Amino acid sequence: MTLPWLSEEELFIKEVAERFARERLGDSYMERSKQEELEPELLREMGELGLIAPTISEEYGGIGASSVVQGVICEALAYADINVSYIAMTTPLIGGVIEQHGSEDMKADILPRMAAGELIVQLGLTEPRGGSDAANLKLKATKTDDGYILNGEKTSITWGANGHMCLLFARTGPESAAAHGVSAFLVPLDLPGVTCTRFDDVGSRPVGRGSVFFDDVEIPKTALLGKEGEGFTKVMEGFDLSRFLIALQCVATAQASVNETWQYVQDREVFGRPLAKFQGTTFPLAEHDSKLAALRALCYQGLAMRDKGMPHTKEAAMVKWMAPKWGTDIIHECLVQHGHYGWGHEMPHMQRMIDVMGLQIGDGTSHIMKTIVARETIGSIGVAYK
Ligand SMILES: Cc1cc2nc3c(=O)[nH]c(=O)nc-3n(C[C@H](O)[C@H](O)[C@H](O)COP(=O)(O)OP(=O)(O)OC[C@H]3O[C@@H](n4cnc5c(N)ncnc54)[C@H](O)[C@@H]3O)c2cc1C
Structure with missing residues (x-):
């Protein structure tokens, strides 16, 4: 997706992330899904490329990149493998809390190792x-x-x-x-x-x-x-960042299934013509593409608001409930559009759907996100989530 406001440097990081996803992750998602850990050498490689937590400042191993850039990285990685992208979601969240509130010794010891992919927190x-x-x-x-x-x-x-x-x-x-x-x-x-x-x-x-x-x-x-x-308030500040990143993980994962389905409806013939000739197959895909584009735009708007120091809690909660829910539904429909081929481990749709579904719960459930949207809109109604 075109992000017209990115600087030259930010576009460079985007290209690095997309190239890494294409060349290093490629089609390995299904195979890696069976593993019980991410390969340590893969994490170190990501660290060397600055793809884990560039938001950490330069003196502690990052480059002081914007939240928008972190979003771009999460999206690029998740398009190939949502599980690999987890490290680029949790590390900036946790690293950000440590950088803001940790002692000088703690920051100097821990943050460079986190950014390098050597230490998982x-x-x-x-x-x-x-x-x-x-x-x-x-x-x-x-x-x-x-x-x-x-x-x-x-x-x-x-x-x-x-x-x-x-x-x-x-x-x-x-x-x-x-x-x-x-x-x-x-x-x-x-x-x-x-x-x-x-x-x-x-x-x-x-x-x-x-x-x-x-x-x-x-x-x-x-x-x-x-x-x-002061512990609780510290982590809550960080969640506003991770919620956008999670949403982009879900958007990218669903987008991969949608793109593959656009291709499939052109290749697969039924009743003597390509599936794409039937609007019953292309209209849902057009809706999926539209929803994902709208979600993505709201994610980047929210991240840009964060970078400018503007309030963004409501936007973070909005995308955090929408993206895992819509992502799950969209991938489900893509699976069905692949007919019986979709219902097998040769194709990644089922695995993607399950992985995205987990994020309806992790980092605060969809219900809690809607409660936050309501609270940010009409004020506290006596429920202390934050
Ligand atoms: C993939 C994944 C990753 C996770 N990673 C972490 C992690 O790294 N660190 C960590 O600390 N936790 C993590 N969690 C835990 C996660 O944050 C919790 O599961 C989540 O906050 C919900 O808590 P619970 O499961 O105990 O459900 P409960 O709090 O028991 O809620 C049960 C159900 O009731 C609903 N509900 C609760 N209160 C309300 C309300 N007021 N109004 C309407 N509905 C309500 C909930 O939405 C949910 O559907 C992870 C979970 C998952 C699935």
């Missing part, structure tokens, strides 16, 4: 008792003379089985303090007392979603980001 917010009411978390960080002791469980964590560190949200204040009693810590996952498990997911298996258990885990004071009690 998870975001640990959801707990078994529920994810939508995220501020109501229970995992406890008890203060000691030297630091904190962690006890509790995080669940449904992206990179849960494959991560090296966790940006962990833990309760340091009383439960009555809700969000204001939550603090953020950066915790290595090889410490004594940490156990990680892998879920048997229907999709996005290389991402390795899972649970992380903390059993009397000792961490130093330096693991705290910013001040105690």
